[in-house]
Amino acid sequence: MNIGVLGTGGVGQTIAAKLVEIGHSVMIGTRNVQTTLAHTEPDVYGNPPFSVWYKNHGTLKLGSYADTAAFGEVLINATSGSGSLAALSSADAASLNGKILIDIANPLDFSKGMPPSLFVSNTDSLGEQIQHQFPTLKVVKTLNTVTAALMVNPRLLADGEHEIFVGGNDAEAKAIVTGYLKQWFGWKHVLDLGDITSARGTEMYLPIWLRLWGTLQTGLFNVRVVR
Amino acid sequence: MNIGVLGTGGVGQTIAAKLVEIGHSVMIGTRNVQTTLAHTEPDVYGNPPFSVWYKNHGTLKLGSYADTAAFGEVLINATSGSGSLAALSSADAASLNGKILIDIANPLDFSKGMPPSLFVSNTDSLGEQIQHQFPTLKVVKTLNTVTAALMVNPRLLADGEHEIFVGGNDAEAKAIVTGYLKQWFGWKHVLDLGDITSARGTEMYLPIWLRLWGTLQTGLFNVRVVR
Numbered sequence: 188m189n190i191g192v193l194g195t196g197g198v199g200q201t202i203a204a205k206l207v208e209i210g211h212s213v214m215i216g217t218r219n220v221q222t223t224l225a226h227t228e229p230d231v232y233g234n235p236p237f238s239v240w241y242k243n244h245g246t247l248k249l250g251s252y253a254d255t256a257a258f259g260e261v262l263i264n265a266t267s268g269s270g271s272l273a274a275l276s277s278a279d280a281a282s283l284n285g286k287i288l289i290d291i292a293n294p295l296d297f298s299k300g301m302p303p304s305l306f307v308s309n310t311d312s313l314g315e316q317i318q319h320q321f322p323t324l325k326v327v328k329t330l331n332t333v334t335a336a337l338m339v340n341p342r343l344l345a346d347g348e349h350e351i352f353v354g355g356n357d358a359e360a361k362a363i364v365t366g367y368l369k370q371w372f373g374w375k376h377v378l379d380l381g382d383i384t385s386a387r388g389t390e391m392y393l394p395i396w397l398r399l400w401g402t403l404q405t406g407l408f409n410v411r412v413v414r
Numbered sequence: 415m416n417i418g419v420l421g422t423g424g425v426g427q428t429i430a431a432k433l434v435e436i437g438h439s440v441m442i443g444t445r446n447v448q449t450t451l452a453h454t455e456p457d458v459y460g461n462p463p464f465s466v467w468y469k470n471h472g473t474l475k476l477g478s479y480a481d482t483a484a485f486g487e488v489l490i491n492a493t494s495g496s497g498s499l500a501a502l503s504s505a506d507a508a509s510l511n512g513k514i515l516i517d518i519a520n521p522l523d524f525s526k527g528m529p530p531s532l533f534v535s536n537t538d539s540l541g542e543q544i545q546h547q548f549p550t551l552k553v554v555k556t557l558n559t560v561t562a563a564l565m566v567n568p569r570l571l572a573d574g575e576h577e578i579f580v581g582g583n584d585a586e587a588k589a590i591v592t593g594y595l596k597q598w599f600g601w602k603h604v605l606d607l608g609d610i611t612s613a614r615g616t617e618m619y620l621p622i623w624l625r626l627w628g629t630l631q632t633g634l635f636n637v638r639v640v641r
Binding site: 380391395412 | 579621
């Protein structure tokens with residue numbers, strides 16, 4: 188399948204590499220291809236610059252957000268939350284029409300110090316803002332509650348005995364994405380939290396996730412829902 | 415030990431009854447004793463009126479918030495979040511000075527429909543507001559992430575193999591409360607999330623908790639942190 192991954196950061200790279208590995212055709216999208224390839228410094232997390240990573244992933248295509256949205260039969264939003272609406276706005280409307288958007292982004296606001304707060308929360312969410320601004324997309328919020336390495340390999344922990352959540356307005360799209368989570372990445376436990384307003388819940392989970400990260404000194408953790 | 419439980423709702427009743435059962439002297443506090451005893455209708459959840467419950471718990475004392483704050487060597491805030499600051503404000507300063515306050519309350523705002531939103535979140539929290547307004551209290555935020563029945567009996571689920579969180583500025587108070595959680599209620603896994611600003615995390619967990627409640631159709635669940 189042709190899949191468009193919006194965002195060239197660590198999350199986009201991890202998702203794109205995994206999708207290529209399992210046989211999909213992937214284009215990874217950025218605001219400006221030349222600028223993205225010109226970076227020669229490691230990113231803020233110490234990862235090598237995108238161009239180095241890109242050379243090591245030869246079958247992967249790189250394009251603008253618009254190219255990537257046009258290319259993908261399914262789209263994945265792995266941009267920073269603050270850049271998500273702008274990235275999607277640069278796509279042609281026809282490139283979005285009727286497509287599933289798997290929304291992984293979190294509305295993190297780093298401007299008020301660490302740990303980050305959220306730039307939208309409580310009575311609204313980034314997932315809702317995207318669905319509202321692009322009503323022809325079928326937005327499914329998922330994967331935003333775990334670190335990138337776990338998104339694509341849940342069996343790194345407890346043989347995959349922990350939960351991932353989905354939320355969205357389109358029941359069929361949620362069922363399809365639930366299938367992708369299981370087939371692409373090996374998720375065993377996918378919990379449907381309801382419509383896209385449930386993105387308030389999974390995005391507002393970030394503050395406790397960040398505190399847990401501080402306590403556990405690793406991002407490699409998740410929650411098992413015990414009932 | 416003399417323990418003051420502020421709040422006569424379901425959470426206050428559950429905590430108070432358990433503390434009496436294990437041998438503590440407990441006063442449960444309300445805004446107006448006569449008004450609280452005069453209610454003859456079940457509450458919004460269908461529970462019997464307070465007076466009926468109170469008759470069945472003979473050794474338990476009932477008092478005003480001020481009486482209860484004066485009585486307790488340790489205080490527990492089980493008021494509704496919207497009433498917490500007013501309840502504590504009605505106590506004498508000397509009744510609060512240097513005491514541990516175990517803060518269970520959540521800043522739920524029911525005025526904007528269901529599920530409730532939060533009246534404070536993101537860059538502040540109810541736990542912080544209490545600590546800020548009553549600096550002589552040692553506020554420890556905990557237990558606000560589970561339903562009342564689980565607070566006092568974590569072994570109702572998975573033999574207690576799931577997590578409860580603590581946060582607060584006073585390390586000794588957190589250590590003492592961690593001991594209480596283990597000795598009083600049988601919690602096995604108490605995770606320290608840091609200072610009182612971590613209450614933003616545990617309070618902002620409520621929206622996903624409420625969505626999980628909707629999906630699971632029970633409040634009797636919790637999370638196990640898998641790492």
